[in-house]
Amino acid sequence: MNTADYQKPEVHLRDYLRVLYRRKWPALAVFVITVAVAVVRALLVPPAYRATTRILIEKVQTQSIGANAPMYNIWDPDFYSTQVQIIRSAATAERAARELAADAGFRQSFRGTAAGASRGSDPGLLATELAAMIRMGITATPEKDSKIVTIDYVSAEPALAARIVNGVVKAYVDQLFEMKMSYSRYAIEWMTGQAREEGARLAQAERDLQSFMKAKDILGMESRVGVSPERLSELGLELTRAETRRRELEPVYQRLAAIAEDPAAAETISAVVKDEGFSAVKAQQLKAEQNLAELSRKYGAKHPAMVLARQEIEALEKRKIAEIRRIVLSAKSELELAAAREDDLRLRLSSGRGDAVAANEKLVRYEELKRAVDTNRQFYETLMARAKEESLNQQLQGVQVYTLEPAVVPRAPDGPRTARTILLGLVLGLVGGVGMALFVEYLDNTVRSAEDLELKTGVPVLGVIPPAGSRGTGIDMAMLKEPRQPVAESYRALRTSIILSSDDGPPGSLLVTSTAPEEGKTATAVNLAVGLAQSGYSVLLVDADMRKPRIDAIFGLSNEQGLSTALRGIAPPAPVEVGLPNLKVLTSGPAPENPSELLGSKRMDELLQELCAVYDTVVVDSPPFLTVADGLVLARKIDAMLVIVRSERSTYDGVKRGLKALRDISVRPLGLVLNAYDEKRSGAYYYYHQHYYQKSDGEKGKKTSKSSSTRT
Secondary structure, three states: OOHHHOOOOOOOHHHHHHHHHHOHHHHHHHHHHHHHHHHHHHHHOOOEEEEEEEEEEEEOOOOOOOOOOOOOOOOOOOHHHHHHHHHOOHHHHHHHHHHHHOOHHHHHHOOOOHHHHOOOOOHHHHHHHHHHHHHHHOEEEEOOOOOEEEEEEEEOOHHHHHHHHHHHHHHHHHHHHHHHHHHHHHHHHHHHHHHHHHHHHHHHHHHHHHHHHHHHOHHHHHHOOOOOHHHHHHHHHHHHHHHHHHHHHHHHHHHHHHOOOOHHHHOOOHHHHOOHHHHHHHHHHHHHHHHHHHHHHHOOOOOHHHHHHHHHHHHHHHHHHHHHHHHHHHHHHHHHHHHHHHHHHHHHHHHHOHHHHHHHHHHHHHHHHHHHHHHHHHHHHHHHHHHHHHHHHOOOOOEEEEEEEOOOOOOOOOEOOHHHHHHHHHHHHHHHHHHHHHHHHHHOOEOOOHHHHHHHHOOOEEEEOOOOOOOOOOOOOHHHHOOOOHHHHHHHHHHHHHHHOOOOOOOOEEEEEEOOOOOOHHHHHHHHHHHHHHOOOOEEEEEOOOOOOOHHHHHOOOOOOOHHHHHOOOOOOOOEEOOOOOEEEEOOOOOOOOHHHHHOOHHHHHHHHHHHHHOOEEEEEOOOOOOOOHHHHHHOOOOEEEEEEEOOOOEHHHHHHHHHHHHHOOOOOOEEEEEOOOHHHHOOOOOHHHHHHHHHOOOOOOOOOOOOOOOO
16 A cells, blocks of 8 residues: 555544643643733733824915925825834833923822933933833824824823823924925035035136237227128127027917917916016916905806906906917017018128138137026026025924814823733733644654554554553563453454455464554453464464563563574474463564574575464564664565554654664555553544443443454
8 A cells, every 4th residue: 555545534523632631731821821810911901091192283384495305295195104203212202201300390290100210310320211211101193094194102190191102203204304494504504605605716717818809908809890800700690699689589389389379388487487478467367366265155157246257357368368379479570570670780791701811710619608697697696596495494394283182181090901901911821722732743753643644654553452451561471461351352353453464364474563662562462462373373472572572571482482583493393382272372582682683594494484384373483673673674584574663652653663674675564553542632433442442341241242442
């Protein structure tokens, strides 16, 4: 039978109940400890008072030019999470602690608290203690779908809790203002330094321009008239300006002409926005819209005042369109004038261009220096304007905080909630106990049931032997001395399984061994031999464990001669009768120096053939085959093999290693025997053998022995 021949059984609730029953003590220990801790905590923890305040936090988007961005982005999705972190920060806690510690009345108001313990001490030390208390106890929670944040603090002193919560709110507001001021001061210092550098560059550019104009006599050239090179240069400069002006006006006019009938698009053009007439109409329109909004709060849509207000807005909208058309016509006229001036200048310049080359070169250089001056001046003026604006903005707060509900001294304690704590302890203890039971069961690798043993090894379990009863004299002779006890009946069931394993009855030779010592192989061999003999088979029990023989002591026989002397040729094999029909015993004999070599010798093969010819079954008890090689040597010579596995001692790893060792020598055991299997300890809820046979002890002869519930 292979492991693949088995299908993993479905896990039922009763399987978990068996695990809990089997591991009840560690589970109960975890349950009791958890419940005890919960009860102690519920009864010994002093009452705690919770002080609460609710504050409204709003973002304010500051208006600033250039690189001076607002401190908080109005679209920041993490804004309130950031504010909660600031409220719970060390800086806010230390600020609140310093302000509270500086209050002499606060230091003298509380005894038995951290503040009271430090009363009269250094305020700095008190502030440090308070800061640690605030950081550990303060909580801030944003309320869902609102701008409100709830701040709580729990303390054994109700007045202390209220003072701390209110102090934290004040410290939070001060902390926000300090952060804003710190940022503004840094920005002002940076922009002021940049303005100084740009001022120095502007002064140098102006000096270079003045030196160039003086050296090239630019002022003299500009004052001349006629066709002199100076005048031609002036005309060329004017022509350049005229061309530039015309090119600037062309796209403006084209864009204005394209959106002349679209007021909303026209308002995006600077030429329209800067026009005084348009601005005046726009201002009137905004005022009219505000008036309409105010009237709408008082009157309905059909009220005369509302009708007049909407008519006024429509009239202003028409005036706005008229102003846009006027601006378009003005731009067109300006473009035509610029083009005409450009043509005139080009005509006047065409005749004397050759003579004005030198003057043009001077003017190009002049314009270059002049542009440098203009650029530096513009940058300098922008920096100065930003510095002045930041000086004003630093007085504005980026975040506005309003206290909706100041903290008051709580009248009733908030905790501990004794019933809930104990109930939680019961639930956690139950869960923990179940978890501990399952965990211990998971770590336990010992064999505990025949079902798992078959499933994990792929070898059938032919018998399950319970431990010896407390009334018994031992398990070694259970078949003879306690024939009506569950142990004896289990051996009879094992005997039946072996007999039925073959059509010809029990095997001619049967090796009984185990993977490790003290797993019950000798007791199984003795009782199995007795059971087969009671069934009418002639049986020879051979003790092949020459290292630690026990069969001679069990039957009270002499061990001076036996298997070892027969294999060494000292004396012929002499099986001894033990007073039970059909059963003889061949002891191990004196311990030899080389038992493995004797058991693996040709003489052993001959001896087994001789004994099998005389007896129906030869039951051989051998040493554990993972401990010494004797068992593996005999396994190749015996017809069938039983491997004894002790419940709660043998491990699955050990059993699997033993079966692998047998497969390596091409030996397949007839089956496994689970020894010392305690149904109570395993978690089973029925004790079939014990109940039946305890009852039968008082009714001898009235009932026949009932077969064990052992799996075969």
